[in-house]
Amino acid sequence: MTTKSEIKQKEIKQLTYQDFVPENEVKWCPGCGDYSILAQVQRVLPELGIEKEKFVCVSGIGCSSRFPYYMNTYGFHGIHGRAAAIATGLKVSRPELSIWVATGDGDMMSIGGNHFIHACRKNIDLNILLFNNRIYGLTKGQYSPTSRKGMVTKTSPYGVVDHPFKPIALAIGSGATFVARTIDREPKHMQEMIKKAGAHKGLSFVEIYQNCVIFNDGEFNHLTDKNTRDDNLLVLEHKKPMLFGKEKDKGIKLVDFKPIVIDLNKKENSIDDVLIHDETDEIPMRAMMLACMAEDSNLPTPIGVFRRVYKSTYDGDVHLQLQEVNKKYGKGDLQKLLTSGNTWEIK
Amino acid sequence: MTTKSEIKQKEIKQLTYQDFVPENEVKWCPGCGDYSILAQVQRVLPELGIEKEKFVCVSGIGCSSRFPYYMNTYGFHGIHGRAAAIATGLKVSRPELSIWVATGDGDMMSIGGNHFIHACRKNIDLNILLFNNRIYGLTKGQYSPTSRKGMVTKTSPYGVVDHPFKPIALAIGSGATFVARTIDREPKHMQEMIKKAGAHKGLSFVEIYQNCVIFNDGEFNHLTDKNTRDDNLLVLEHKKPMLFGKEKDKGIKLVDFKPIVIDLNKKENSIDDVLIHDETDEIPMRAMMLACMAEDSNLPTPIGVFRRVYKSTYDGDVHLQLQEVNKKYGKGDLQKLLTSGNTWEIK
Amino acid sequence: MAKEIKKLESVTVRFAGDSGDGMQLTGARFGDTTALSGKDIATLPDYPSEIRAPAGTTSGVSGFQLNFSSQAIDSPGDQVDVLVAMNPAAVKVNIKDLKKNAIIIVNQDAFDVKNLKLAGYEKNPLEDDSLSAFKVIPVPVTTLTKNALEDSGLSPKEIVRCKNFFALGLMFWLYSESLIPTIKWLEEKFEKQPEIKEANIKVLKAGYNFGDNTRLFTERYKIEPAKLEPGVYRNVSGNEATALGCVTASLLSNTPLFLGSYPITPASEILQYLSKYKNYGVITFQAEDEIAGITSAIGAAFGGSLAVTTTSGPGLALKTEAIGLAVMTELPLVIIDVQRGGPSTGLPTKTEDSDLLQAVYGRNGEAPVVVLCASSPKDCFYMTIEAFRIAVKYMTPVILLTDGYIANGSEPFKIPNVDDLPKIEVKFLEEGREFYPYMRNANLARPWVKPGTPGLEHRIGGLEKSHIFGNVSYDSENHDFMCKLRAEKVASVQKDIPDLEVLYEQEGKLLVLGWGGTYGAIYHAVEKARKVGMKVSQAHLNFINPFPSNLGNVLSKFKKILIPEVNLGQLARIIRSEYLIKPIQFNKVRGLPLKSFEIQSKILEILSEENNDNQK
Amino acid sequence: MAKEIKKLESVTVRFAGDSGDGMQLTGARFGDTTALSGKDIATLPDYPSEIRAPAGTTSGVSGFQLNFSSQAIDSPGDQVDVLVAMNPAAVKVNIKDLKKNAIIIVNQDAFDVKNLKLAGYEKNPLEDDSLSAFKVIPVPVTTLTKNALEDSGLSPKEIVRCKNFFALGLMFWLYSESLIPTIKWLEEKFEKQPEIKEANIKVLKAGYNFGDNTRLFTERYKIEPAKLEPGVYRNVSGNEATALGCVTASLLSNTPLFLGSYPITPASEILQYLSKYKNYGVITFQAEDEIAGITSAIGAAFGGSLAVTTTSGPGLALKTEAIGLAVMTELPLVIIDVQRGGPSTGLPTKTEDSDLLQAVYGRNGEAPVVVLCASSPKDCFYMTIEAFRIAVKYMTPVILLTDGYIANGSEPFKIPNVDDLPKIEVKFLEEGREFYPYMRNANLARPWVKPGTPGLEHRIGGLEKSHIFGNVSYDSENHDFMCKLRAEKVASVQKDIPDLEVLYEQEGKLLVLGWGGTYGAIYHAVEKARKVGMKVSQAHLNFINPFPSNLGNVLSKFKKILIPEVNLGQLARIIRSEYLIKPIQFNKVRGLPLKSFEIQSKILEILSEENNDNQK
């Protein structure tokens, strides 16, 4: 697929990684997963064929939300939870900008939840990168809405009692048109996801599992450790069967709306039993199933694109309506507007 | 199924409809769908086997949110959007109360969205009744997040450009354990839904299509009009095939994760092709499919229970943890607590 | 039967009836007609917060008051000369506001047992002497309407719904006003429902003719056109004027307008008006809540739009945190607060001026903003433009306060010539070798740079910024410096705002100082007090933070200062803290504008004390 | 080699190093030990807002200051006697706060080319004379630590991490403090990691012995125990004391505590402490945001819990609307705001006292609340209890202000005997024939009724309520009455709070008036000024709204009033508006507590002007 931006790319000065590295010192903890996300974004943006000055990074508050300071683009470091709303105002008023929202599981899933679901619903053409470390990093280690039940943190000394969000399910339930997941330790995969998010017209939501070395170290070890990775990670590919395992010999089969793992080495199972992935289902049944698969259900954790469908964007529709109204009524004449309604003259 | 509350019922003074009718005048517009909701709640509550003084109605702001004033129970008329959060504090601190949240599509889906999704996620044992009239009634007719695209309202003189929420999909994506839909003009069905919501341990969410005669009259006519109702309404029943039509001769069939309508009068179709409903799917694929079915997709609109599964409640788990900690460490001795850490004495 | 026509200077009329009786519409039609025929007018709608409160009860009464005059006026009047009451509840609720000898025109048909009971009357007030202080004129409005529409083909329900036009026609007759503007309006409005159109016109005329023919009235009245400044006029409500002010500011600054807002009474109309102006380059964003309303506007301001957010008290409360972000990022942003009765949800459809302290002081940290207010419906137009001018010139958030009273009320507005209005200068930085986002110009404003401008990439946010460079800075001295600099910048707006004008004597015993929507009531009170020989001056504030630079001087010229407010003394508090004087307060928090006769009595009281003191 | 032990009255020590160097822990251990050995102490942690800012740079420096004394003290000291600097950046950042002749103990090993460059030193300050004003004592801390742990079996990384205990041991030697409390602490802390435990103990001792053996020190010091009131003591930080105050109030009122909160620096710790106290009947609810934090607490208050919400500035801003709801529903609610640097996100880890105006005035409508503040870490305990007492007695929201400085700082706390603390009376209405939800008692408080109580079903909310009956009421006069009644209720709390005490002369030329966390700095400034013969008194406010009833009288007794604040004059503004006097302001907004020597100079300046004036 040649996207419009790929065509346009040729006309524009070829940007490089270095163009996106600012002078500012990066101040995350050594070893933090955020570094990888920053690097992949800096690698992918030059390839999108967009002028550098058109990029804007917007964020809320959190370790992750320091992101804009580390990108040599226009940037807005907002207040806690409001990144999506700030970005919405910017995008709706300036649709030609390419807006990247960097946010955390506290910033976007807790205090910012309302703006998130409404941005998804309206399908605002933003690219949202969720740095999900399942903890509040910047405030030093309280649990977040994505922390696992039972996790001991500063505010859950006896274990978290909340059920966590499944951010992908929430995005789907809110109507998001592009939903994906990747991991800080999978740079190539992450680049692919970021590239696809950038190419998608409409809201793109990428959940990135990110290790916080200080307050929640090892949270995703089972997905990143060489020995366990392949048995736990289901890498989704469009129109391909859902296979995983070192030898790709395990698959997902659906039995009465319940996904189970089958071993393809066993005779009774065949590759034809394995569910095929399709990012473009109009009704997100498969995507919802994948969103609900997780460590705790004895099922592998999917990464990749869960959903990618076309729906008109809010920002696009707003400007379409502006054009239509302009066409129908002509460009407004202020003097006429002021003089409208019943008027009378006093001499 | 005999619920615990039904057993308990016998010991308690049998309440009646009249017990829930207060002196206050009801001030909705004549003909408003809210009257029916009020009446059904007043009819069902006496049957739940709960003492009258244990009921609390909590709301935000909106026409619908006047509900607590019209119920002769404890009531709290909150501020706009915060009903779920107020109710959460009340329930977590007083788990023995039966809390009914009355709210509107503006109150709960717009400004209150964050509290809604978090209450669903945590599975707080609240009963949420969403009076969905797809309009802001009290503020006189602006569009809401459930208004249809294209609707002309006071704030969308050229038509709404937003894509609307599917409240049921949002609830499911947030992790809600009981999700249902009913209609103001279906009193018996509504009573059944309210009863089931009341019986469910955990958050129950009931979306009620409600006609606003003043600002959005006729919004649900196709579902309530005798002539069109049966062709447009799919009444869900647990473990039963998804049939509709006057003669129950149309059914929903799933073809590669896409629901289609089949005509059972045609030879090529059989009742065995028709999808069976199951409220209790662990992974909400079917429920999500139903949530996405709507007028605009040439599919009938489902009413009934979409999802009903068991998950521990937040309020329950909080008190369980309190008990465990108490058991493990003994009831706290304040003097000891104050004296903990390194102390020294000055004589 | 020709009746004597008596000339009056000014009349206050109130239309009152059930929420469903169309009183707001009737009042608005009457107002438009009198304005069109050249009177000065001021209006005051007053309706319950329920959409259709129970028919026939006092809580369901909806009222529309209007004052029209051959003199310049600025208030809808305290007390009512003529009440048109469509049912018993309307009489019950409004009786307390009537002048002695006021005329009450009642719809006699509505005084049946059921309605009397609903209104809480034990006896029919038309039949005992409880209304003897007034001239009661019972008219069988419903019957006469039905008679007129016998052959109209409309349903009985539709017929009864026309009855407000009967009352309107009758009032037009009584005040010698023309039916033509209303007929034209009906023709446009019901273009597609010819039966309804015809029926209403018929009933309107029937009402007019009834006046002519009945013996119930012995005289009729005429108000001469007011001697307003020459020009083309229209009627505007405060909210409409605010919306027009926004569009005008956008044009004058050649910068697209972005409104991020969440509906709330009584501010929603501004959003509603602006939603229509899509062919004026206006983008309206109905946000999910007030926080998204303001933060989306901040995003748009960062993007180079003329950004505004509109709300009322509880919404302003929710925007508090984000206003701080605009302070720190030094972006231009206008926040319009149409005040209403508080605290909390309070009295949502009633007016009040009690968000002043919140506007001036209500933020975490040292977060100074400019605070302006408008004093009448038409003033909303000019103060809105002023708010934008200051916001972009100083790169600062500006709060503009209006209130439910001026927002819903209306008055004639002399339509300005757009070309005569001063331009608002907006200059985006487009290049710069040595570009620093927190470098300042002579106004202490930092540069406004649009994302998309090559080479000026920069990052801003809510953490403290280093002077000039705009990097995040935790440096102690820098923070102290920046806090003081931001305060200085806002204070320096003073040099750019007009001196406060004093009406009448420039010094003396008593100055009545007001702000915002109390202007009209104070003006009348002072005028009347002066007519009976009292020496009292008036000054009215449109700029609260900073105050006009001569305010201290003005205050020092008067022995006593009276501050009437629709709150418990919020301006008085600020004045005390700024000027260390103790003004006399007059505070009524009734969800209503102040009554000028009450202010007048207060003036009297103060001045006679003053005289007594002097004699001692 | 036994060294001379010199007795000192008081010393200010600062530990400084990289964010990862464990300076907060080192400081806290030192503080605990000195407190345990009977000194009075006060501490001031200061760290960057990044979790691990870049190693070696100035922005990554974390500091912990502590003052310990044989006299009663209330502040961590302005200027530092001894700086322990673990790297060049720590020297660079802290040099400006050192006394002349201060001792600087540096980790010599860290002064390599890389670190010097990261700190921005062109030359090694240990090698030029740039530090000649100080006694620099270079110690190869890293090397000595490595030597000590050669055979420990730990990894090089683990070994280097122990180096702070070397420094700590050395400081214990220098000030003649015992190692035992620290050894005990290490034994508990690393119970499950015996190698780490042993290593740290070994290094601690090595540091101590190094002091004894080296010739670098010519003298060592001893501070005698302070003459504190008899009793059992512990060290508490303000946040810990606040949490303990909450639990204590719950016990004293026999009412379960409900905390609804959202984490925010520097208030999160209160939530963290209370989360542990589950066996004290405490429920903590970590809400999705600040609005849910307060509204859940309002729900719990309606349910009969002792409800509290904790936050810092930006969070208080978000709670603004909901505080109004608590005002209207007249429910008891405590809102604790641990103030930090603003505006907006500002300086999130630094202290500031700039939310006062927001607390007092920052709400829509007339929404009065009680505002209290705490003046030291231990005072947080008592003021928290007081906040609850007032909230339930008057059925009102109460805002308690603390700040980052007293929240993070610590001091010895004399542990009260729980049985001696006055009970907080809470009485739920349990029956009543004639029950009206807005009926009032002598305190103007309405009844508190728990849902679940048969027969007392009622409904409340944010719309205006009718007097006594509590029905929704749009009545004008009722609203005016209720606004004034709510204001009166809050004002009447004055009768229930202690008179303001004046330290030293009760009248005279100068009173230094303060509030909240400035107590210690002011106290010392006044004390020192008096020592040099200046006549100056001090008074410190814990109650801001309402003020103590004698405040006006106190102020009138002094010719001049000085108000030092960590803001731009917020208390001064309120004092001006209440008492129409013009206090002298001293405002430093640096993210740090005030320095007492600066206040002292200000006192000097004022009093000498005063004398000059008198001589003229």
Ligand SMILES: Cc1ncc(C[n+]2csc(CCOP(=O)(O)OP(=O)(O)O)c2C)c(N)n1
């Ligand atoms: C209004 C407001 N509330 C709370 C905070 C405190 N706060 C800052 S960041 C944060 C959570 C950060 O968590 P997350 O978004 O997951 O980011 P991370 O640091 O983990 O990357 C909180 C609670 C704040 N700054 N502002």
Ligand SMILES: Cc1ncc(C[n+]2csc(CCOP(=O)(O)OP(=O)(O)O)c2C)c(N)n1
């Ligand atoms: C903070 C705040 N914002 C806005 C409002 C204004 N407001 C009151 S009700 C409402 C919307 C009501 O819509 P909905 O919840 O759908 O209720 P309905 O009236 O349709 O039943 C709005 C915007 C308010 N009262 N408070």
Ligand code: SF4
């Ligand atoms: S605290 Fe965690 S998330 Fe934050 S910078 Fe450090 S490692 Fe990364």
Ligand code: SF4
């Ligand atoms: S406005 Fe609509 S929703 Fe509100 S009471 Fe009237 S009919 Fe019902």
Ligand SMILES: [Mg+2]
């Ligand atoms: Mg996080």
Ligand SMILES: [Mg+2]
């Ligand atoms: Mg609605």
